[in-house]
Amino acid sequence: MIKLKKLFTGAVIATSSLISMNAAVAADYPPQTINMVAPSGAGGGWDLTIRTVAKTLKDTGLVSSNMPVVNRPGGGGAVNLAYMQTQKGKGDLISVYSPPILLTNLTGLTQYSYQDTTPLARLITDYAAFVVPENSKYTSIKQVMDALKNDPKSVKIGGGSAAGSMDHIQFLLVAKAAGVENLRQIDYISFQDGSLVAQALGGHVDLISTGLGDVAGIVESGKLRALAQTADKRIGTGLIAEIPTVKEEGIDVTFENWRGLFGPKDMPAEAVQYWRDTLQKMVETPEWKAALKRNGWDNAYQDNEAFTTFLATTNEQYKSLIKDVFGR
Structure with missing residues (x-):
């Protein structure tokens, strides 16, 4: 009986020590500095999103840590995704991603995908926009598609993501729906x-x-003119609300550019829980809601569990998209 009592007492002490140790680790989170990463150059959608997140978290007092924004461009996000593999198990890096975290893997640009990260939350849905300089001869997306039908090399398309990634794919998706053939010949x-x-x-x-x-501000300035966007309805206010959908132009397709936050693979459980709680609070703040309205973003919040399920489902959908557009 005495021996059994000693064993029980030892187990209680060991369990208590483990709980105390876990509590101490949790108490150490968040660290003094958390690097907020945009896997692109300054000025793009990822950059805008992560800077908006960092600013909102600081302005609302939800996070007291330093949150410098780091730009790590290259490969449509693949360079940063490879870097994140060197940070496994750490909790001081948060990166924003969107469809390219799936597309770059599916098109063979990188061996890594969302499964090599820790999904934390989906935050917003943006939409594709097709814009031209104010003096462009094109006044509608239909005119662009008609030109491409006659000659797929006649219109040069520019994007901020790698070939085969989001900006490229979303345009090809619309072009395919518009009846453009020889999609691979289009200059991107x-x-x-x-x-x-x-x-x-x-x-x-x-x-x-x-x-x-990404371009709402410069469209409103008049330097660029938006021909169409890919939501299923008109969105935003002012000049943004005047942008027609591609469906209004007779092209029956929509495309959502969701954006979410990711940590390194095997991120500590206390870090995952911290971000789950903090981001749930952030998306309810007036500051975040004002940012949604200002940038023409739709709220699409999902916590880490729902987001992970969404990514698995969406990855399968994108496989079909890639097959339709590239025939593979």
Whole structure:
């Protein structure tokens, strides 16, 4: 009986020590500095999203840690995704991603995918937008598609993601729905250094395929003119609300550009729980809701569990999309 009592007492002490140790680890989170990563150059949709998240978290007092924004461009997000593999098990890196975290894997640009990260939350849905310089001869997306039907090399398309990634795929998806053939012959030029708008204004590309939120400000300034966007309805306010959907132009397709946050693979459980709680609070703040309205984003919040399920389902959908567009 005495021996059994000693064993029981030892087990209680060991369990208590483990609980105390876990509590101590949790108490150490968040760290003093958390790197908030945009896997692209400054000025793009990922950059805007992660900076908006960091600012909202600081402005609302939800996070007291330093949250510098790090730009790590290349390969449509693949360079940063490879870097994240060197950070397994850590909790001081948060990166924003969107469909390219699936597309770059499915098109063979990288061996890594969302399964090599820790999904934390889906936050927003943006939509594709197709914009031209204010002096462009094109006044509708239908005119662009008609030109491509006659000659797939006649319109140079620029995007901020790699060939085979989101900005490219979303344009090809619309072109396919519009009846354009020879999709592989369409000239798509990738600018991942933040110079995309300057390239269009300088006449180096005829049309930009991007996210609506990425160019809302410059569209409102009048330097760029939006021909269409890919929501199933008109969205936003002011000039943004005047942008027709591609469906209104007779092209029966929609495309959602969701964006969410990811940590490294095997992120500590206390870090995952911290971000689950914190982001749930953030999306309810007036500051975040104002950012949604300002950028033309739709709220699409999902916590880490629902987001992981969404990613698995969407990955299968994108496989079909890739097959339809590229025939593979």
